[in-house]
Amino acid sequence: MKTVHCASYDILRRHGLTTIFGNPGSNELPFLKDFPADFRYILGLHEGAVVGMADGFALASGQPAFVNLHAAAGTGNGMGALTNAWYSHSPLVISAGQQVRSMIGVEAMLANVEAPQLPKPLVKWSAEPACAQDVPRALSQAIHMANLAPKAPVYLSIPYDDWAQPAPAGVEHLAARNVASAGLPSPAQLGELAGRLSRARNPVLVLGPDVDGARANPLAVQLAEKLRMPAWIAPSASRCPFPTRHPCFRGVLPAAIAGISQRLAGHDLILVVGAPVFRYHQFAPGDYLPAGAELVHITCDPGEAARAPMGDALVGDIFLTLEAMVESVRTSARPMPEALPRPAPRADEAGPLHPETVFDVIDELAPDDAIFVKESTSTVTAFWQRVQMREPGSYFFPAAGGLGFGLPAAVGVQLAQPQRRVIGIIGDGSANYGITALWTAAQYRIPAVFIILKNGTYGALRWFAGVLDVPDAPGLDVPGLDFCQLGRGYGVRSVQAADAASLRAELARALAGDEPVLIEVPTLTIEP
Numbered sequence: 001m002k003t004v005h006c007a008s009y010d011i012l013r014r015h016g017l018t019t020i021f022g023n024p025g026s027n028e029l030p031f032l033k034d035f036p037a038d039f040r041y042i043l044g045l046h047e048g049a050v051v052g053m054a055d056g057f058a059l060a061s062g063q064p065a066f067v068n069l070h071a072a073a074g075t076g077n078g079m080g081a082l083t084n085a086w087y088s089h090s091p092l093v094i095s096a097g098q099q100v101r102s103m104i105g106v107e108a109m110l111a112n113v114e115a116p117q118l119p120k121p122l123v124k125w126s127a128e129p130a131c132a133q134d135v136p137r138a139l140s141q142a143i144h145m146a147n148l149a150p151k152a153p154v155y156l157s158i159p160y161d162d163w164a165q166p167a168p169a170g171v172e173h174l175a176a177r178n179v180a181s182a183g184l185p186s187p188a189q190l191g192e193l194a195g196r197l198s199r200a201r202n203p204v205l206v207l208g209p210d211v212d213g214a215r216a217n218p219l220a221v222q223l224a225e226k227l228r229m230p231a232w233i234a235p236s237a238s239r240c241p242f243p244t245r246h247p248c249f250r251g252v253l254p255a256a257i258a259g260i261s262q263r264l265a266g267h268d269l270i271l272v273v274g275a276p277v278f279r280y281h282q283f284a285p286g287d288y289l290p291a292g293a294e295l296v297h298i299t300c301d302p303g304e305a306a307r308a309p310m311g312d313a314l315v316g317d318i319f320l321t322l323e324a325m326v327e328s329v330r331t332s333a334r335p336m337p338e339a340l341p342r343p344a345p346r347a348d349e350a351g352p353l354h355p356e357t358v359f360d361v362i363d364e365l366a367p368d369d370a371i372f373v374k375e376s377t378s379t380v381t382a383f384w385q386r387v388q389m390r391e392p393g394s395y396f397f398p399a400a401g402g403l404g405f406g407l408p409a410a411v412g413v414q415l416a417q418p419q420r421r422v423i424g425i426i427g428d429g430s431a432n433y434g435i436t437a438l439w440t441a442a443q444y445r446i447p448a449v450f451i452i453l454k455n456g457t458y459g460a461l462r463w464f465a466g467v468l469d470v471p472d473a474p475g476l477d478v479p480g481l482d483f484c485q486l487g488r489g490y491g492v493r494s495v496q497a498a499d500a501a502s503l504r505a506e507l508a509r510a511l512a513g514d515e516p517v518l519i520e521v522p523t524l525t526i527e528p
């Protein structure tokens with residue numbers, strides 16, 4: 001007779017979840033017993049890095065990723081990273097080992113008391129099966145829940161004495177199931193939307209991360225070209241849904257109510273696709289919409305649709321809806337928008353480099369299909385202006401701003417996309433939250449390139465301190481960090497590049513190789 005252990009591995013295998021990101025403890029060992037040869041275990045040294053790696057893997061592959069954490073302590077360590085996974089619609093199937101069933105009540109060591117409550121509200125579904133025989137079914141439910149629109153993390157706590165129990169009769173049906181969303185709006189809804197777009201005098205497109213998640217970038221390009229629409233990236237961008245040197249590309253909208261209305265002034269129809277309306281950050285009150293503008297929102301997430309403060313929304317499949325729109329609208333007679341001018345190079349003196357220079361060197365050397373994992377908070381605007389991104393899946397940034405994403409996600413993305421090169425661009429503040437991912441990159445020889453921008457400070461917070469009028473805040477500088485020593489300590493080849501020529505040489509050498517490399521670059525602080 002099959003065990004719960006065997007039936008559960010069958011289900012994971014059937015869904016292609018053969019990579020397990022984890023950090024084990026005693027509660028998890030029975031799950032890892034007789035580890036099947038067709039599975040691989042990717043060990044992270046801290047659960048923040050484990051969840052960050054899995055997040056990168058899920059985002060870059062478009063598939064669920066399986067995580068195994070240690071009880072409550074491991075779950076707690078991973079929760080900062082879960083904030084990003086939640087807001088990026090990342091389908092993480094997170095399992096955590098629980099004490100044996102008879103020892104949970106007495107709160108023996110490693111009992112995860114009220115386990116399903118612990119990761120809320122950062123998971124779509126959370127459970128501990130009521131008996132061992134329900135574990136395979138609950139695992140199947142977890143995988144489908146994570147992968148159905150809107151994709152999201154889920155959590156399953158599993159007592160460790162369950163694995164050796166016999167699986168229930170009929171368990172084989174679970175691995176055979178297909179569960180899919182069918183989310184095309186009705187012909188009437190599509191007709192109305194196409195009519196509004198065709199009637200608009202001066203429409204504008206605002207694109208969010210779920211366009212990239214749906215691999216609908218080429219459809220967004222076709223729609224923008226047909227309607228001669230400028231295309232903005234929705235604020236707090238965590239992915240790149242539109243090629244950044246296309247004539248229609250306009251850049252990333254500011255994350256403020258007033259700033260968005262100013263940038264979109266003059267448009268009569270704002271079509272937002274695959275983003276919340278909107279993901280604001282700094283509080284700058286004002287009109288939600290420019291005068292005379294209507295807003296229409298296409299989203300895969302009912303929560304996003306319902307909580308928006310303005311506009312009409314249509315909840316459906318982003319790829320299919322955009323495809324239908326491209327077919328429905330006629331090519332406009334308006335002139336095509338003009339491409340943005342390329343920013344001029346910065347003149348560098350001796351000493352720390354302008355981040356803009358670093359980005360120009362990256363733009364010069366990165367392969368056309370390079371993937372950038374970005375976590376340097378003060379340099380976002382400069383990066384989008386200077387680094388060309390062409391292909392879907394080219395950019396990942398922490399979707400909730402939860403630092404500790406960059407280094408681990410770069411490792412996970414590189415694992416998911418071995419044929420593309422991943423360049424992590426990480427601030428010297430951010431790097432510390434996920435630094436142990438370097439060890440995983442070294443041990444599994446995952447050839448991501450990590451460029452650490454060392455400006456000695458929390459640059460974005462220095463800017464925010466000005467916005468919030470807190471000129472004297474303590475705790476904003478991070479001097480005395482040597483990332484080359486840290487990198488070597490974790491087993492990664494690490495070099496410093498103190499000027500543009502050595503950065504060019506080191507980046508070229510790293511991209512020509514097949515091992516992880518860390519490049520520390522002393523940089524100046526700029527306004528975000």
Ligand code: TPP
Binds near residue numbers: 375376402404426
């Ligand atoms: N802790 C977490 C987990 N997430 C956060 N976003 C913060 C703290 C607050 N925070 C936002 S930006 C920032 C901090 C600490 C500074 C990041 O500094 P760095 O990576 O050096 O980038 P820079 O702003 O200098 O480009």
